[in-house]
Amino acid sequence: MNDQKYSIELLNLKKRYGDFEAVHDLTLHVKKGSIFAFLGNNGAGKTTTIKMMTGQLRPTGGKVHILGQDIWEDRKARKQVGYVPDTPLLHEGLTAREMLWFVGGLYGIPLETARQRADQLLGQMGLSERADDLIRDFSLGMKRKMAIAAALIHKPEVLLLDEVTNGLDPRASREVKELIKEVAREGCTVFLTTHILDIVEELADTIAILHKGQLKIQGTLEELRSVVEMPNATLEQIFLSLTGEEGQGGSQACQTS
Numbered sequence: 001m002n003d004q005k006y007s008i009e010l011l012n013l014k015k016r017y018g019d020f021e022a023v024h025d026l027t028l029h030v031k032k033g034s035i036f037a038f039l040g041n042n043g044a045g046k047t048t049t050i051k052m053m054t055g056q057l058r059p060t061g062g063k064v065h066i067l068g069q070d071i072w073e074d075r076k077a078r079k080q081v082g083y084v085p086d087t088p089l090l091h092e093g094l095t096a097r098e099m100l101w102f103v104g105g106l107y108g109i110p111l112e113t114a115r116q117r118a119d120q121l122l123g124q125m126g127l128s129e130r131a132d133d134l135i136r137d138f139s140l141g142m143k144r145k146m147a148i149a150a151a152l153i154h155k156p157e158v159l160l161l162d163e164v165t166n167g168l169d170p171r172a173s174r175e176v177k178e179l180i181k182e183v184a185r186e187g188c189t190v191f192l193t194t195h196i197l198d199i200v201e202e203l204a205d206t207i208a209i210l211h212k213g214q215l216k217i218q219g220t221l222e223e224l225r226s227v228v229e230m231p232n233a234t235l236e237q238i239f240l241s242l243t244g245e246e247g248q249g250g251s252q253a254c255q256t257s
């Protein structure tokens with residue numbers, strides 16, 4: 001049992017590619033069980049940040065703590081993370097059920113447990129009737145749901161979703177949003193990136209906006225409105241005001257604690 005208040009803590013996180021600083025001194029605290037939206041223009045540094053949180057990309061500086069553990073010092077902490085990349089790699093030659101068993105095996109889950117968990121997840125995803133069909137024959141929305149199911153097979157406490165609703169039609173997008181809510185209701189912390197601000201307004205407890213690698217603001221939508229002194233603003237208006245070329249809005253971060 002972990003009694004940390006925050007599931008994810010990024011502490012002065014930095015990433016340089018050669019001379020280019022993609023992520024600059026980023027500090028974020030993500031509350032347990034919350035849905036946290038991480039926004040920014042193309043190239044702002046969102047995927048770079050997520051890759052540092054999964055252990056795929058070594059930070060140039062700073063720390064990533066998952067459930068209080070530094071994932072770069074203690075690899076076990078990475079097992080608490082489920083990750084859906086922006087372009088998920090699926091085992092298209094397997095059936096839905098077989099793929100979940102296979103991924104369960106990669107996490108060292110006993111086969112019987114993986115079978116039960118796979119059936120439960122396929123039910124949750126509305127894919128039970130397609131469990132024995134090949135993934136290559138699935139629609140984009142079904143494939144995206146399979147990627148989420150695979151990320152959840154080991155019951156992670158933290159789920160990282162990189163642009164998970166990209167390219168989905170309204171129905172598939174609705175199903176994925178309902179799934180995200182359900183996962184969070186079950187206590188999993190969800191950290192997501194998206195360019196679709198309606199999704200953020202509907203789902204997110206906390207919003208952070210990154211601009212050119214720098215955190216501009218974080219807080220609830222109400223807190224963001226208050227910090228930018230735009231009491232009736234939509235998230236889109238706030239986003240545009242903070243990420244324009246003039247870069248107004250400063251780097252004042254509104255913390256929810």
Ligand SMILES: Nc1ncnc2c1ncn2[C@@H]1O[C@H](COP(=O)(O)OP(=O)(O)OP(=O)(O)O)[C@@H](O)[C@H]1O
Nearest residue numbers: 017020022040041042043044045046047048049086
């Ligand atoms: N391996 C790399 N080498 C050099 N530069 C890189 C590398 N990966 C990313 N970058 C640069 O780092 C910056 C941040 O990229 P990143 O992919 O993190 O942005 P993003 O916010 O996820 O963008 P998008 O919304 O388009 O996915 C970009 O300028 C990108 O070109």
